[in-house]
Amino acid sequence: MRRAPTILHLDMDAFFAAAEQAAKPSLRGKPVVVGGIGPRGVVSTASYEARVFGVRSAMPTAQARRRCPNAAYLTPRFTLYRQVSDQVMELLHELSPLVEPLSLDEAFVDLEAGGVEPDTAAVRAVGERLRRDIARKTGLTGSVGLAGAKMLAKIASEQAKPDGLVVIEPGTERELLGPMTVRTLPGVGPATAETLRRAGIHTVAETAEAGEAELVRLLGRAHGAGLYAMALGRDERPVVAERDAKSISVEDTFEVDLTDRTRVRAEVTRLADRCVQRLRAAGRSGRTVVIKVRNYDFSTLTRSETLRGPTDDPGVVREAAARLLDLVDTTGGVRLLGVGVTGLADFTQEDLFAQLATEKAAEEEAERERRAADEAARMAADEPERPRRWLPGLDVVHDEHGAGWVQGSGVGRVTVRFEQPWSGPGRVRTFPVDDPALRPGEPLPLVGGGPEGDRKDTGAPPGPGTPDPAPPGPGTPDPAPSVPGTPDPAPPVLGSPDPDLSGTGTPAPGLPGAGTSAPAPQSSAPATLPNSVSAGAASEPGTGSGAGMSRR
DNA sequence: TCTGGGGTCCTAGGACCC
DNA sequence: TCTGGGGTCCTAGGACCC
Numbered sequence: 001m002r003r004a005p006t007i008l009h010l011d012m013d014a015f016f017a018a019a020e021q022a023a024k025p026s027l028r029g030k031p032v033v034v035g036g037i038g039p040r041g042v043v044s045t046a047s048y049e050a051r052v053f054g055v056r057s058a059m060p061t062a063q064a065r066r067r068c069p070n071a072a073y074l075t076p077r078f079t080l081y082r083q084v085s086d087q088v089m090e091l092l093h094e095l096s097p098l099v100e101p102l103s104l105d106e107a108f109v110d111l112e113a114g115g116v117e118p119d120t121a122a123v124r125a126v127g128e129r130l131r132r133d134i135a136r137k138t139g140l141t142g143s144v145g146l147a148g149a150k151m152l153a154k155i156a157s158e159q160a161k162p163d164g165l166v167v168i169e170p171g172t173e174r175e176l177l178g179p180m181t182v183r184t185l186p187g188v189g190p191a192t193a194e195t196l197r198r199a200g201i202h203t204v205a206e207t208a209e210a211g212e213a214e215l216v217r218l219l220g221r222a223h224g225a226g227l228y229a230m231a232l233g234r235d236e237r238p239v240v241a242e243r244d245a246k247s248i249s250v251e252d253t254f255e256v257d258l259t260d261r262t263r264v265r266a267e268v269t270r271l272a273d274r275c276v277q278r279l280r281a282a283g284r285s286g287r288t289v290v291i292k293v294r295n296y297d298f299s300t301l302t303r304s305e306t307l308r309g310p311t312d313d314p315g316v317v318r319e320a321a322a323r324l325l326d327l328v329d330t331t332g333g334v335r336l337l338g339v340g341v342t343g344l345a346d347f348t349q350e351d352l353f354a355q356l357a358t359e360k361a362a363e364e365e366a367e368r369e370r371r372a373a374d375e376a377a378r379m380a381a382d383e384p385e386r387p388r389r390w391l392p393g394l395d396v397v398h399d400e401h402g403a404g405w406v407q408g409s410g411v412g413r414v415t416v417r418f419e420q421p422w423s424g425p426g427r428v429r430t431f432p433v434d435d436p437a438l439r440p441g442e443p444l445p446l447v448g449g450g451p452e453g454d455r456k457d458t459g460a461p462p463g464p465g466t467p468d469p470a471p472p473g474p475g476t477p478d479p480a481p482s483v484p485g486t487p488d489p490a491p492p493v494l495g496s497p498d499p500d501l502s503g504t505g506t507p508a509p510g511l512p513g514a515g516t517s518a519p520a521p522q523s524s525a526p527a528t529l530p531n532s533v534s535a536g537a538a539s540e541p542g543t544g545s546g547a548g549m550s551r552r
Numbered sequence: 553t554c555t556g557g558g559g560t561c562c563t564a565g566g567a568c569c570c
Numbered sequence: 571t572c573t574g575g576g577g578t579c580c581t582a583g584g585a586c587c588c
Contacts, residue, residue: 223585306581
C-alpha cells in the first residue's frame, strides 16, 4: 500500500459499443448492443443508452431484445477493437514502462515506475491528460482510477464511470470501503457472496470484522486470506507487465445441439485445427490437450491428456482430442465443444529433436497429407466455399456506394447503411445477398480518416468519379435523406430476423452432417504419445455421467 | 428464446517417489 | 504388517474476470 496514489487503472467506457457508435454516425446517441447475434448469443457490451433499458453484459441477447427491441444489435468486430486498444496502450506506455493490460479495454499503470511525482496533484494531472489524449487519439472516453493499490485503483475507476476520474487518498480506504457490498471486492462473485451471506457477512466492514480465521474456514486458505487482506484495504500486488499466456483454447456453441456423433467428431477436429493455428501464430507449443463438452442440459465436463513433450503439430493435437472425445458420452446432445492446449512452451518438439533433415522431411510430408485429408474432410462435411454471411455490424464495401456496414439481412436480401466514422449519418440501401458488387470490408479508423485522410478502398473517394447520384460522401453533411424526420421514425430492424444468418460464425444448423470425415492419416508421432492414462477412464462411459441427466 | 468465448487461479485426490 | 510425511505431477472441476 503506497503512501501516494500512484497506481492508475484505466477502463474504457462501454468500449465495444462506444467504438461502434464512433464508427457508425447513425448510431450515436442511440442504444447499441454488441454481442452474440444468434439464438444463444449473450451481450458483450451495451451502450449507456441501452443500459437505461436494463441491458447488461453477459445477459442473453434474446432477453436484451425483449428489454430493448429498438437497439442496434451488432456482432463484435475485434479487429477494430484491437486497433483502438493498441492506440490506448501506446498512450499508457508513454506514462510508464510498467503497464499491465487486463483486457482490450483495461489496464493498470505504475506511475511511480514512470517517474511521476508521488503526490495527488501530480498523478491527477497525469490522469486528466491521459483522458484527453485518449479522446483525441481514439474519439472514445475512458475512466481513470488512482490509488495506492491495484484493487483500490480499480474501484476508483468504477466510481469514476463514465468519463471521469477518481482519486482514493491513501488513508481513507477503510472508511470508503466499509459500507460497500462484498461484491465490490475482486474475487467475490455470486458463489462467494452467497457463502458470506449465509454467514451473515454482507459488507466489506463485516468481512474485516469476521477475521481471517473465519474467512479461511468459509472459503479456503488462499481465497479466505486474500479476501481478508482486501477487506482491510491491504493489497500489495505489484503491477506486472506482459505475462506469457498459460493456455490457448477455442470453443463453439452450436445454434442447435449436436446429436450426430460423426458431426461431433468433425467439429472437434476443426476446433483442434483452429487451436493449433492460434498456438502457432503465438509461436508456442503445448504439452496438455484439453477438450470441453457442454451437454444439452448445460452440464460441462473436460478431459485432458498430457503428452510426452510439447507439440504444435495439428495432427497430434487432433488425435489427442479425438481420443479424449472417445471418453465422453454425447448421446444426449452437445451444446458446446472446445479444444485447448496448456503447459505452453516457447519451443517445439522439432526444435529439440529434429535436427535430422530426414526427420524434418518426413514431418512435412505427413503434414501435407494431413492437410489434404483435411480438405477432403471439409468437403465431405459439406462446407462449401463458405456461404457469405452478412452479420449485422460488419464492414462492407460496395463498388458504387462505397464503405458501409450491414444493418440486417434476411430472405435473400442484405441492408447496408453507407456511412463512415467521419461522415454524417448515411443512407440505407438493400441488395441481394449475392450481389457481386458487395464485398466484405475492413474497419475504418475512428479518427483521422476522412476525405483528406487518403484512404484506399474505403469507398469514400473524395474527388470525382463517384457515380452515385447522392452519395453520403464527405462534404455531404446529408442527414440521411432516405430517412426523413431525424430520429429514425421506423428504426430499421437491426440484426436479422432471419434465423439462418444469426449465430456467431458457427456452422449453420441443420447440416445433414453427411461427414464421411476421412479418418486421420497415420499418426507417426512417437514423441507425443500419452504419458499417462487417465485415472478416471475406467469410470467413464455408460456409468455415472452418461445417465446423469439429473440436476436442473 | 436462458446462460459466449477467452482466459486465470485454486482445490482435491491419486500416483509416484524419496 | 494399522499404516509417516513431504513433494511433484496429473486430472477434473469450480469460481471468477472481462
